[in-house]
Amino acid sequence: MVPMWRMLLLCAAGILIGPTIDASAESPAIIHVLVAYHSLSGNTERMAEAVAEGVRMVPHTQVSIRRVGNVTAEELFSADAIVLGSPVYWSNMAGEVKSFIDDWQFKFGVFPEFKLKDKVGAAFATGGQISSGKELTMLSILAAMLGNYMITVSGGGAFGASATTEGHSPGIDEQELLSARELGQRVADVAGAVKRGFALQEGLVRTSPN
Numbered sequence: 001m002v003p004m005w006r007m008l009l010l011c012a013a014g015i016l017i018g019p020t021i022d023a024s025a026e027s028p029a030i031i032h033v034l035v036a037y038h039s040l041s042g043n044t045e046r047m048a049e050a051v052a053e054g055v056r057m058v059p060h061t062q063v064s065i066r067r068v069g070n071v072t073a074e075e076l077f078s079a080d081a082i083v084l085g086s087p088v089y090w091s092n093m094a095g096e097v098k099s100f101i102d103d104w105q106f107k108f109g110v111f112p113e114f115k116l117k118d119k120v121g122a123a124f125a126t127g128g129q130i131s132s133g134k135e136l137t138m139l140s141i142l143a144a145m146l147g148n149y150m151i152t153v154s155g156g157g158a159f160g161a162s163a164t165t166e167g168h169s170p171g172i173d174e175q176e177l178l179s180a181r182e183l184g185q186r187v188a189d190v191a192g193a194v195k196r197g198f199a200l201q202e203g204l205v206r207t208s209p210n
């Protein structure tokens with residue numbers, strides 16, 4: 001039998017600590033990843049599918065693959081992470097991808113609130129030639145994400161995942177698809193850590209197991 005004074009003490013402690021939620025008792029939040037791309041001849045689309053496979057390797061994730069022109073406001077704003085892929089056109093991203101990024105403002109009105117702030121962002125690219133603009137294409141995409149206060153990550157390569165598709169290349173190979181999967185996995189891992197971190201900061205979960 002618990003003495004009355006002890007029960008009163010336990011009740012008082014409960015009131016003081018308040019209704020904190022134990023992270024371990026909660027089912028983990030789902031991480032939403034949007035993989036958006038432009039592709040005319042299918043190469044960048046193949047890489048997009050491999051990025052999505054990588055995302056799915058991480059538990060508690062949900063991935064949407066969309067052509068840039070088909071992304072809705074709901075998909076953009078509900079995503080925890082956005083991975084954006086482009087073919088190289090004249091050593092930079094395709095106009096369609098740039099228009100999509102411009103539409104973050106024209107169609108979706110991200111500024112002045114910076115509505116994409118703290119979402120995780122990453123890039124991938126395919127280019128015909130070995131050294132003809134893939135890294136610049138990825139960096140241009142990442143620069144736009146940085147301008148939106150997003151948290152950019154690499155993976156599968158120093159600036160993201162990429163593949164060479166023409167000339168002496170036989171087309172996208174297994175290693176390049178693997179790099180795309182690695183990128184998807186890393187994006188999902190980081191997006192999960194960021195989401196959990198913010199939940200902790202907002203006091204929705206507590207760290208100590210008491």
Ligand SMILES: Cc1cc2nc3c(=O)[nH]c(=O)nc-3n(C[C@H](O)[C@H](O)[C@H](O)COP(=O)(O)O)c2cc1C
Pocket residue numbers: 038039040041042043044045087088089090091092126127128129130131132133134165166
């Ligand atoms: C207008 C245009 C410009 C291109 N410029 C480049 C370039 O500067 N560097 C490069 O490596 N490939 C270039 N390419 C090749 C494409 O980047 C490459 O074929 C890419 O894999 C196509 O992607 P997709 O199959 O997803 O459409 C260009 C292709 C087009 C149509």
